[in-house]
Amino acid sequence: MSHNQVTPGDDASDRPLWERSGPELKDLAERRPEELYAATEQLCRRASAEGPGGASVARAAGRIAETLADTRSRDCVTFAVDIVGRLLPLELAERGEADPLLRSVAAKLVKAQQLRDLEPLFGELPEGIRGPAVELRACLLGELALIGSGVGRRTLDAYAERLTELGHPLARLPRMRLDIEHRFTVRVRGLGSIKTPTQLRSRFPEVPSTDSGAVAGRRAGDTRDDERAKAAARPFTAGGWACEPEARFFTLPSPLSPDDFGISFIKELPLHCLAGEGRHRARALACATTPDDALNELFSASYYGGVSGQGQGGAYARLYAWDSLYALMRLPADVPFLEAVRRAADHRWLRFMAFTDWFHHDTSDAAFAVLDPSRTRVAVLAATDTDGDRDVLG
Template sequence: MAESRPEELYEAAEQLCHRVAGDGSEEPSVARTVGPIAEALADTRSRDCARFAVDIVGRLLPLGPVRRKEGDRLRRSVAEKLVKTQQLRDLEALFEELPGGLADPAVEVRACILGELAMIGAGYGRPVLDAYAETLRELGHPLARLPRTRLDIEHRFGVRVRGLGSIKTADQLRSRFPEILATESGAAAGRTASETLDGCRARAAAEPFTVSGWVREPEARFFTLPSPLAPDDFAISLIKELPLDCLAGEGTRRGVAVTCRTTPDDVLNELFSAAYNGGVNGQAQGGAYARLYAWNSLYALMGLPVDIPFLEAVRRAVDHRWLRFIAFTDWFHHDTSDVAFAVLDPTRTRVTVLAATDTDAEAD
């Protein structure tokens, strides 16, 4: 029906929106009701289907804080499907009118489409799309600050490799990354660390996990050392001396804590995957916003201001030391997903730790 009579599907969605919005039902049910129609249209290649799908999520869904949140999830999903299915020339026709403000859901869905196009390196250099993107940037849309093409450091975004799932054991971690052995001097240095509290930075670092509904609140902590740390001392021996909730009661599960050296692109990919795939009890965020949340987190891990250009952030990331670690405590579930990173800045005096865990168990 989407192929042969898309206008009838749109009319059905319009009637459903009016009916559900007027019967006193729970607000998010409107998006759930018409979502399958919009997604079916987005998945059917034709200019009419693309336009009707965008009109459903950009014009028909009701507004309001609760409705907007549910609607935004649908808009992100529809935008991703449109970019995967539709021809670029048919999507380009959606951008002929420049946005007048950011409150309009029709503008939001188009911003998501541009974000998804950037993920596949498409759309840049087309005057109509460039003009719309520039207007979004001038209006301050959060997605508009991202590069219009995928950077090399983002090469793993959305790529699944068979046999490389989440890391749940020390042996799995060692098999993928070079292990950094514990040192007594590292432990001694860890005992001299002082914590720096920064709630805003912690929220940004944890954002990929909180927005996607991982079951436990992530732990993001920042520490300062009184003197530069020797590179070999940045290992589990130092991390275990920090007052981290995720390491409390070490040894309550079978296994020995391990740290391994990793790279910025590995960290960025894990942050992207957390938001893109969503937690067990949460919601996938779509490629455009998963990319934004991943970069926000990476900037926070390095303590960079948001006005630092992305390529400069990539350059600075190389000067940091990046670790993955795994621990066997009651904080981690060792079930669905466990992620833990430690970052040492170029001065070798500032340490950031980010840990997150997810499970499909009913109770945390």
Template sequence: MARAVVEPAVRKHATHGPVDAPGPAELKQLAESRPAELYEAVEQLCRRASSEGPDGASALRTVGWMAEALANTRSRDCARFAADIVGRLLPLGSAQRDEPGRLRRMVAAVLVTAQQLRDLEPLFGELPDAAHDPAVEVRACLLGELALIGGGRGRPVLDAYAERLRELGHPLARMPRTRLDIEHRFAVRVRGLGPVKTTAQLRSRFPEIPPTDSGAAAAHTAGETPDAGRARVAAEPFTVSDWAREPEVRFFTLPSPLDPDDFNVSFVKRLPLDCLAGEGTRRGEAVACRTMPDDVLNELFSAAYNGGVNGRGQGGAYSRLYAWNSMYALLGVPAGTPLLDAVGRAADHRWVRFMAFTDWFHHDTSDVAFAVLDPTRTRVAVLAATDTDAGG
């Protein structure tokens, strides 16, 4: 029986020992054959779990595995059990403050992938009264995941729930219920097109922009215009997913419009950027290539969705939100600007992707660096992030 497999873990946790969980094969079998008993065991574990210390974190992981097993098992009951575990029974404690939220996002993503829409619909039967409730959060993530696969629109129950989320001001409710054209690359893997790690890869994928002396001269006239709040939002896709290094985000203003042809490597590498400090002292030359808004947006989404090499992904719904928040910050447009208006503004900007050989770039797991020139050609935003599993 399910209790015979799961209850030893509950008893160990109750006596402050390590929490063991059935293996993946056992969990799969239990979710398929005795989901109600597995859910009951999870509920018991949640009731007994300590709220502090490593035991709480261990129990949280165990419950996460069990909820994922139920979410992956196609049935209406399993979908309901999985959503209830992460929407009602969590959090178990404060040992890992962000972990309950991550589990909700993960289970929502699995549910949308594994379950039939007709078995998810009953989860939306009761409209919420508040935006910031764990059960509501699970359903908001479900709607966000459905939007990325083009599902759920035109279903009255889901439409009504989405409208209530908008009324309550839930952050995910500002995202469209379908994928925009500019988002066409989200979560799409193409063989041979992984992260850009070398200048050769950068040159092979994007048109290189030739350097100019006038670009170098223009960079010396740029004045920095710090904006800590805007920088924090621009860096969000990388910070929430624990990339190895704190991203660098800087903003500059020029006294006169920059010739678009001068927005090149000569210009970028003469800006006072930490990521380019010492450029020219190591073997290899900095490279700048022209890119487009969809490339930038996809990199922002991918950073949050895949997670850093030592971090964890944030699920599709929130990765989409973080990507757009970052894009808005790079564009310098107000947060309330409609998304399609922001798409139009992005097309009017000039986008450059660059890479250099400095102590800042790792050339290991992933290096992402962009410079953005606004339509007045007098304002520049720069975002650079790097990830590695190397120590130090």
């Protein structure tokens, strides 16, 4: 069978299905989803038969699944879920493509479809957590939690409980959005990336520098913890930010006065992101912020993805954000989320900005410092993103 034969409908374009544009696929999904699904079945069979050479066909089938997921109808729900949960030969997709596809389809389903059409997907409880069908449903529950939907539905509650029993990573998240998460997925005009000192000062109160803060910074000891650093940086690495984040932890010989926790203290820490500070015209500064601001920044990093990366969907962006926040506060994973919120209020949180060779001031920058309640431990997380074609210090 030729590629051109795998097209739905007599009046369809002669171009292969995987070359169709988004609007064309959307139109086909709205007019005849059964034929689009049937054509995708044939594509997936060919991809399985062709082996690695069929990876492009597998990607095309993934795009079709996303289009169906984004088209409101019960049939489209069934077809989209079956494509990514059963038909699509995910082993043919390039490394790292399978998970983003499942997360994208789940997000589109929750955004476009009615809950009554999603509920039948959870009728059969899983025996394990491996496999795309279970992963897709776990992501669906995670996306529903972000819009405050699905709790109290017997089949959904039973499936969520089963995922908890099986130890799925998403199952530890609350089934409802917490108040501290109020900014997740919300974009407000004028509240985009902070790239200039003026923007930072206009949104957060600047913390004055102190000489005693600089003295305390020079006495801080570097405490290496690779696993904790990996968890803290995960929102940025998962989102594909172009540059490797810096996550560092420090201990102090005596409690730091809250008034000394500012940029003068941070500048004395042996941070790679601050190397060469002072060679550029603008000076570094730090402003006081809140846990919800930090959590939202962490969520957004993987939800929207970096300029060279890909968004991870709401369910996993939420997981990575919380894991990062726990790492910054040095909390064990078994601490309940509302208890973590309470403890976060006892920490002091700073956003800082510096003009060094490390920061790009190009597309996105994020830098936080956190002082624990004992005032003897400090965590720092800094990330910078760039389009790769520029290396401009704004």
